[in-house]
Amino acid sequence: MHRIIINVILCLHLLAPMAAWAQDQVKSPLNYSLKVYVAILAIALFGGLASWYGKVRRGEMLMWNISALVGELCISAFAGLMAFFLCEYMSFNTWLSAAVVGMSGHAGTKGINWLEGLGQRFAEKKLGIEPPKDAP
Numbered sequence: 001m002h003r004i005i006i007n008v009i010l011c012l013h014l015l016a017p018m019a020a021w022a023q024d025q026v027k028s029p030l031n032y033s034l035k036v037y038v039a040i041l042a043i044a045l046f047g048g049l050a051s052w053y054g055k056v057r058r059g060e061m062l063m064w065n066i067s068a069l070v071g072e073l074c075i076s077a078f079a080g081l082m083a084f085f086l087c088e089y090m091s092f093n094t095w096l097s098a099a100v101v102g103m104s105g106h107a108g109t110k111g112i113n114w115l116e117g118l119g120q121r122f123a124e125k126k127l128g129i130e131p132p133k134d135a136p
Contacts, residue, residue, distance in 0.1 A: 027088060040101055044080020047105025048073045076105040079112055 052072040055061045061068050083104035087097035104111045124131055 029085065039098075040080060040084045041077050043098055043102045044076050044083075044105030045073055047080065047102045048076025048108055051076065051106045051108055072108060075108045075112070079108050080105040082115075083111075 049072075052061065052069050055072075056063045080101045083101050084097060087100050092100065107114075121131075123129070
């Protein structure tokens with residue numbers, strides 16, 4: 001009996017570092033440094049700035065409309081951050097994540113609307129809800 005207790009204690013002692021290592025590997029939004037968030041938001045904001053500039057060049061927005069620029073940048077930052085979290089969830093390569101964040105920052109509202117429609121179709125399919133006949 002004494003030998004079994006010693007074996008159990010020894011096994012638990014050897015498994016403890018593995019359990020601690022596994023807990024260090026858990027991904028959480030609070031585990032990332034400020035440098036990572038600044039880089040991600042900068043990439044998303046550059047995408048939003050490029051989108052805004054394209055709209056100004058096409059004549060869809062006026063260049064001196066600062067509220068449109070701020071709105072575009074806020075939406076781009078949000079879309080880029082959500083894209084970053086999705087990329088981290090799916091364990092994308094760092095360079096691929098940066099590209100996806102920049103593209104989602106450029107897409108902005110269109111990307112968010114696309115994800116919303118995708119989520120709605122997924123929920124309707126899972127819950128067995130028929131979409132309305134007049135829905136696109």
